[in-house]
Amino acid sequence: MAEQARLIDIYLLGKRYRVPEGLTILTALEYSGYHLLRGCGCRAGFCGACATIYNFRHDPQLRYDLACQKTVEPEMCIVQIPFFPAVKALYDLEKLAANGEKVKALYPDIVKCYGCNTCTKTCPQGLEVMWFMTDALRGDIPAAADKSFDCLMCGLCAARCPQGLVPYYVGLLCRRLNGRYLTPPAEHVARRVEEIAAGKFDAEIAALKKSGEKELRQKYTERDVEPALEQNWE
């Protein structure tokens, strides 16, 4: 297919390469002969390793995306960035309190945000980065956790923040605080852990382990199957 497609010019770090239309930035790099080590991970839009900055020959406006998801366009000028080194606050989650003061204590610079919204415009996931930073600043941790949930931690927001803030780490802190302290623990899970420790299911599992294959097959075939869809779906 690749051979029949129309060829377009792209620029990798300023150097011109001719590649078939329809490739992603990642596969265009490989088509051009690059053997990738950095800047390539899951190749499916989940890991953030291939955060890429690009613009066009006659349009200097910078754009941001994941190389594995973005299709190349004619005259595209591409720069891949490595994982952006940013300062992560070190903490013991067990010793934290889930409030805005703690977030500010660990990431004091967040008060320096002056609302330029570059982070939001930069996010390849289309998240409202500046808004979850504002939530964090206000101490609304659940809101920050929710809005930052789809963050891949590619680091582009931190790379572009003129104040040197690290939104992706702030979001992570808020999500961990939310999961640990602001969401009630699942009591049925804790109960089951205790039941297992007390040996409640040991005899039943031992019996299954002792069953011959034929008997096990029969039990498997005859087991009742809970309907997948009948549930109290909010």
Place this chain on the structure above:
Amino acid sequence: MYPAYLEENIHTVEDTRVRRLIENLPRLDEAAKDALLKKYHPDYIKSSMRKLKVGVNRGDYTPLELADLLEGNSRIDPLKIDPSSPDYNVDVLVIGCGGAGASAALLAQEAGARVLITTKLRLGDANTVGAQAGTQAADRPNDSPAIHYLDTMGGGHFENIPELVETLVKDAPSAVKWLEKLGVNWDKAPDGSMRELSGGGTSRRRLHSARDYTGLEEMRVLRDEILNKKIDYLEYTAAVELILDDKGQIAGAVLLNMETEELIIARARAVILATGGLGRLHIQGFPTTNHYGATADGLVLAYRAGARLIFIDTMQYHPTGAVFPLQILGQLVTEKVRTLGAQLVNNRGEQFIMPLEPRDVVTSAIIRECRENQLGLKTPNGDSGVWLYSPMIDIIRGDGTIAQELPAMVRQYRRFNIDITREPILVYPTLHYQNGGIKIDTEGATNVPGLFAAGECTGGVHGRNRLIGNSTLELFVFGRRAGLAAAKYAKDVKRGNPTTEHVRRWQEELKKAGIADERPVSPRLLPDYARRNGGYTSRVFPA
């Protein structure tokens, strides 16, 4: 956007929607499943495998692509390596840092061991982040670890190692609780109880998810914890050979800085392999859902050091890989789409398989529908696929469900102007998982003293077919166990003199079998996708 002829077919498929809304396809019985698998599952294509000629598993069948690497030549010359002057000297070396490696490292450190992690990409770059659907644990009142055991054995065709399955299902709730305490944001009801879903081959709703970013959420938290706990790690550093000692115990590993190509000697009292799967070997030419580094390195290292492998003749082809658009060929369309109510339909708008059968069964049914029944759809690229009818989810569960539950999928398709809340997804099976791997016991120990393994690089837990949500579960259950066991082993072991003698003997064995010249070097480390125009290249900086 779909091309016009596919849009036209979507109209046909929409016409059967009302009928499908009330249609309940029965589950296949065991005999029908077996027949379907034998005729259509890629594992049953004899010519795709061959017998291994050297090593512990000599005589066992495995796919050609993996056989080449298992019988491969070492990347190092043992005579030029001095393992007695190490660059690092630790208690526990963890090789690979997805969910299993991270769990192992955390628990080993907690148990008092000095830990070093080495990973060939970034910390946390692993298949774990791509796991979307969830993690199984039997914790609802109408469920039990015994039912989870039965589901897992049945899914694996009753060949799973019972002790490993027992460990998996009994540790499952505590693994979920551990992650909850570390701050994972599980999908919950307001009272904190888990909102759990069914999956293919599960008889209860026991999938714990975090939207459709479950693995990402788990990995983000574990990686953060590794940084908080200040565990040492080396990125872009692959293991290329294990080091044994003169007593036959593990003594460390030879590492390779992938950027400078410098070799590094890491001595360790215990080593944990958590290197993941092999999708990037593209078995039988299949595209894959796997991340860039999934090249079976751990299997190669372990095999050369004398560890036994099991179930290396069975791979999992995920039923629903993307076939359109071409940019995302082979990428995962999570099983959660079916879990929520999407159906698989052919070009006439008919369902041809109950959508929540185990994966190998659904995969075989899709291959039959396309190859034999000719009721699939052709992509502009010439590939075949069937419809995964996602709009049914919002019809059944209400508008907005897809947007809330499947943000990653919505986002991925929206890039290509496909709205999966209104239009179906075109899918075909894709290489997803290696069912087998290094043989371990319930503590993650292999038959080589001091060598532990956890996660996808191991075999036995899943038998011949893994169920949804048991892979991420396995990472935490066996990762944590291996971490603890390795730390304990490291405390007690009496060290011998380190040597790479086994590598020299391996090379001799290859020569004796007459295959040294025709086999590649291994481990593979990374796939080579770089196009070589004309095929002739020259190095800028010769070695």
